[in-house]
Amino acid sequence: MSTAALPLHVRDLTVKRGARVLCEALSFDVRPNECWVIIGPNGAGKSTLLLMLAGLLPSEDEMPGRSSVEWSGVPLSSLNTHQRARHRAFLASQQSDVFSATVFDAVLTGRHPHLAAWQWESATDVAAAETALARLKLEPLAMRDVRTLSAGERQRVALAAMLAQEPALYLLDEPASHLDPAQQIEALDTILAHAREHRAAVVMVLHELHLATRYADNVILLGRGQAQIGSAAETLTAERLSSLFNTPMAALEGDRIKSFAPEKRASLF
Amino acid sequence: MAALALAVLLLTLLTGSVKVTFSELWAGWRGDDETTTGVAIVLDLRLPRALAAFACGGLLALAGAMMQLLLRNPLADPYVLGVSGGAAVGALLSWLIVMPWLQTPLAVLGALFSALLVWFGARPRGERGSEVSWETGTVPRLLLTGVVVAAGWGALIVLMLSLAPDAQLRSALTWLMGDLSGATMPWKALIVLAVTLVLIWPQARNLNQLAFGSVHAEALGVPLKRTQAWLYGLAALATAAAVVTAGCLPFVGLIVPHALRLLLGNDQRVLLPACVIGGGAFLMLADTAARTLIAPQALPTGVLTALIGVPVFLILLRRA
Numbered sequence: 001m002s003t004a005a006l007p008l009h010v011r012d013l014t015v016k017r018g019a020r021v022l023c024e025a026l027s028f029d030v031r032p033n034e035c036w037v038i039i040g041p042n043g044a045g046k047s048t049l050l051l052m053l054a055g056l057l058p059s060e061d062e063m064p065g066r067s068s069v070e071w072s073g074v075p076l077s078s079l080n081t082h083q084r085a086r087h088r089a090f091l092a093s094q095q096s097d098v099f100s101a102t103v104f105d106a107v108l109t110g111r112h113p114h115l116a117a118w119q120w121e122s123a124t125d126v127a128a129a130e131t132a133l134a135r136l137k138l139e140p141l142a143m144r145d146v147r148t149l150s151a152g153e154r155q156r157v158a159l160a161a162m163l164a165q166e167p168a169l170y171l172l173d174e175p176a177s178h179l180d181p182a183q184q185i186e187a188l189d190t191i192l193a194h195a196r197e198h199r200a201a202v203v204m205v206l207h208e209l210h211l212a213t214r215y216a217d218n219v220i221l222l223g224r225g226q227a228q229i230g231s232a233a234e235t236l237t238a239e240r241l242s243s244l245f246n247t248p249m250a251a252l253e254g255d256r257i258k259s260f261a262p263e264k265r266a267s268l269f
Numbered sequence: 270m271a272a273l274a275l276a277v278l279l280l281t282l283l284t285g286s287v288k289v290t291f292s293e294l295w296a297g298w299r300g301d302d303e304t305t306t307g308v309a310i311v312l313d314l315r316l317p318r319a320l321a322a323f324a325c326g327g328l329l330a331l332a333g334a335m336m337q338l339l340l341r342n343p344l345a346d347p348y349v350l351g352v353s354g355g356a357a358v359g360a361l362l363s364w365l366i367v368m369p370w371l372q373t374p375l376a377v378l379g380a381l382f383s384a385l386l387v388w389f390g391a392r393p394r395g396e397r398g399s400e401v402s403w404e405t406g407t408v409p410r411l412l413l414t415g416v417v418v419a420a421g422w423g424a425l426i427v428l429m430l431s432l433a434p435d436a437q438l439r440s441a442l443t444w445l446m447g448d449l450s451g452a453t454m455p456w457k458a459l460i461v462l463a464v465t466l467v468l469i470w471p472q473a474r475n476l477n478q479l480a481f482g483s484v485h486a487e488a489l490g491v492p493l494k495r496t497q498a499w500l501y502g503l504a505a506l507a508t509a510a511a512v513v514t515a516g517c518l519p520f521v522g523l524i525v526p527h528a529l530r531l532l533l534g535n536d537q538r539v540l541l542p543a544c545v546i547g548g549g550a551f552l553m554l555a556d557t558a559a560r561t562l563i564a565p566q567a568l569p570t571g572v573l574t575a576l577i578g579v580p581v582f583l584i585l586l587r588r589a
Contacts, residue, residue, distance in 0.1 A: 056487055085490025092484045098341055099480045099535045112478055113490040117471065120538075165489070 004073030007032060007087075007169040007201040013059060013068040015045045015052065015222075022048060023227050028220070030169070032199040035192060037212045037232075039205075040222035041245055046205045047093060047173055049222065053203060054090040054171045055079070071169060085113035088169040089162040093177065093205075095154045097146045104142045106157050107132055110164030125164075132163035135190050151178035159187055163194050170195055172204035176211055184208065188215060210259035212236060236260070270546045274323070277550040281319040281557045282311050286564050321452035322556040322570070323549035324459045325511040326521055330529075330548025331465055332507040333522020334541060336384075338476050339500040340391060341483070342411055343530075344585060346523035347380075347508040350415035353519075354422030355383025356505075356512035357445060361429045364441075373457070376513045380505040383418055388501065390414035412586075447518035447571020449556050461510035465503050466545055472496060473537040480535060518552070518571045520578020525551050527585065 003009045008030035015023040022045030030036055038046045051057035052069065055076050059068055069076040071087050079087070089110070110132065111125040133139050136156045146154060155178045162170060170191065176184040192215060195202050206212050212219065212232070219235040221228040223244045228235055241249040241260050248263040283289055289307035297308030329347060336345040336352070347353045359379030363371040391411040430441060443450070469476075475496050478486035487493045511518065525548040526540065533539050552570070555577070559568040 054488065056484065081487060081492045082490040085488065088488075090484075090488035092482070092488075095485075096482055098343060100530070101480070101535055105534075105536075106481065109478055109481060109485070109489060112474065115474070 002073065003029075003070050005032070006030060006070070007072060008053065008203065009070040009073070010053070011068050011070075013049075013052065015049045017045060017048050021225070023222060023225060026220075026227050026229075028218075028229050030201045030203060030218075032168075032201055033196050034201050034217045035195075035215050036201070036203040036218050036220065037206050037216035038203065038220045038222055039207075039209070039212055039241075039244070044223040046222055049220075050090075050171050050173050050203070050205055054088055055084045056090060082113065085165075087167060088171055089165045089167040091158055091162060091170075091172040091175055093173040095158050097154075100145050100147060102142065103138060103144050103146060103149070103157050104129060104133065106146050107138075107160045107164055110161035113165060128164045128166070129160075132160040135163060135194065136160045136187065152180065152183060155179060156183070156187055159191060163191070166198060168198070168200050170200060170202040170204070172202065174205055174207065176206065176208050184211060185214075209236070209241070209261070210257060213258040213260075270543060274546045274550045274553075277553050278319055278323070281322070281553045282315050284557050284561055285310070285315060286561075317454045318449050318452045318556065319553050321449050321455040321458065321514055322552040324455045324462050325449070325515045325518060326525070326548035326550070326552025326555075327462045327545040328458060328465070328507040328511040328548075329518060329521035330525035330544035330551070331462070331469070331541065332504045332511070334526040334537075334544045335469065335500045335504040335507070336522070337526060338479055338537070339497060339504065340387070340411055341480070343527065344412065344523070344582070345415075346520060346582075347504070347511075348517060348519040348521075349412070349419070349523065349582070350383075350387045351417075351419030351422055352380050352383045352387070352505060352508045353512050353517040354419050354426070355379035355381075356509040357517050358422050358425050358429070359509070360513055361426060361441070365429055365433060373509070373513050376509040377506055379422075380509040380512070381502070383422065384501055384505045384508075386418050387411070387414050390418070443569050444516040446569040447516045447574065448569040449515050450560070450567060450569075452515065455514050458510050458514040461506060462545065465507045466541065469499065469503055470538070470541055472499060473541055476500075476537040476541075477535070480537075516571065519575040520582060521548060521552060521574050523585075524574075524578055524581050527581070 006029050011027050013026040014021060015026060038049060040046050048057060052059050108121060108125065108129040111121055111128060114125070115121065133142055136159060138156060138160055141149070141153060146157060149157065159175065175188060175191070179187055188211065192202060213236055216232040219230065219232050221235055221240060221244050228240065238249050238251045238260060249260045250263045252259045252261055282294065283291065287307050287310050289311050293305060293307055294311055297305065297312070332347045333345065336347060336350065337343050356376040356379045359375035360372050363369055363375045391414045426445065430438060433441060475491045478489050478491045479496060483493055526544055529540055529543045529547050533543055555573045556570045559570045559573045562568060
């Protein structure tokens with residue numbers, strides 16, 4: 001497959017935070033319709049990696065000819081901020097609102113990349129925002145002030161804004177945080193269905209292992225200065241996760257669910 | 270809204286210790302009658318003063334709205350954060366070294382430097398991605414930085430005033446408190462007001478994204494550094510132009526954008542032009558009140574805006 005058909009193509013990326021190298025020589029290809037999940041302990045560099053993939057944190061070697069990240073065959077370094085926003089959507093791990101705004105206006109911000117400098121939102125943009133609200137079942141909240149929402153509601157509003165953005169690549173930092181178990185499934189099902197309809201790809205950081213086994217096609221285990229990349233079946237094993245989190249982990253399996261959790265330790269007393 | 274501002278302008282022109290009626294004013298304006306003293310007072314004294322009030326009100330409200338977006342904090346205001354103080358020190362310096370032609374450049378430099386101090390002081394050392402937490406946890410830090418910067422400028426101002434000749438002390442003090450009594454036709458301020466609005470308005474939709482956070486804005490394609498640099502430079506320029514014209518008028522940049530946001534919402538495409546008109550109208554009214562409340566004595570205009578601004582600020586702080 002040529003890189004032009006790949007929403008995300010990564011070669012020899014070094015994940016760095018300040019002077020600290022968190023992971024070196026990271027290479028992988030994300031195909032359309034795929035869902036990738038990044039898993040790892042706190043401070044392993046998951047968010048940093050996601051910001052680099054999003055072009056929001058410069059990769060050290062981001063210069064012409066040496067770019068290690070390509071979107072649809074185009075080196076990240078040759079795209080300006082506006083062009084980047086038309087390709088990928090990014091969900092930050094927290095939302096913070098200091099100014100009042102309606103939920104509808106917050107979702108409508110997703111249309112910003114599709115508007116020319118002098119353009120006002122058209123009926124098409126309003127329709128896209130309304131569809132996004134409907135898909136995440138947020139219509140009853142449409143006129144609420146975002147500052148009055150609960151964290152879980154605010155998270156769904158941010159997800160709706162990404163749907164309105166219609167990107168080829170979704171990058172999500174802990175999309176399930178603040179959501180109750182039913183909402184986690186509801187929201188992620190919606191995002192992934194929407195992504196597949198548009199042949200888009202999803203890369204997300206998750207701490208919920210049951211969501212990783214449920215949604216991931218491929219997984220990046222990031223920790224201890226290295227990355228293990230592979231299919232969900234290969235990487236999501238009790239053995240690998242135990243060594244990644246440095247704590248004994250066991251598989252929990254039901255008929256239609258698989259997850260992993262730390263084992264209960266023998267009492268010290 | 271523009272009609273409202275015109276009505277306020279008319280009210281301002283007709284209010285004062287010398288009574289002038291609208292028909293007299295109209296006749297005088299058209300030059301039909303021989304000009305009466307009343308009309309002369311209106312055209313030579315009240316009109317420049319009203320226009321100066323309009324320009325300064327618009328400039329400060331615009332500067333306040335821009336600083337609130339830049340710092341992502343609804344409590345930001347050029348006076349509270351010491352930017353007006355920086356401009357005042359620059360302007361006073363030109364007066365002290367007897368180089369009045371340096372007044373505007375020095376005031377702009379003072380405002381820029383002051384805004385820079387607040388920007389770096391309020392922004393903790395941190396890496397990308399930690400913005401979200403600093404933006405939410407930064408209210409006390411921002412205000413502390415502003416208070417300290419303003420106190421520093423205050424000390425410099427006192428130092429300069431103690432070096433200045435006694436004869437000019439009173440006028441300098443009144444000017445510092447914000448005073449429009451000596452206003453001549455404020456061409457400079459009106460031009461800066463127009464230029465600032467024309468330069469920032471095309472950025473308004475980008476600014477709307479910025480209101481939701483810097484990471485959010487950049488992810489949606491807003492050129493972050495460039496937009497912040499525009500906001501920063503234009504807010505400092507607008508503040509300096511207002512200070513050179515009328516001294517430090519407290520809290521205009523806080524009250525006006527806040528009231529307009531409650532009325533019109535937070536779409537900068539509407540809010541920024543509304544700040545110009547609303548800020549102008551507000552300061553014209555405040556100035557009219559200042560010169561008529563205890564007539565024939567006139568209050569410095571800044572005393573009045575401070576008396577309104579302090580309770581508003583405290584209520585907002587309580588809610589933040």
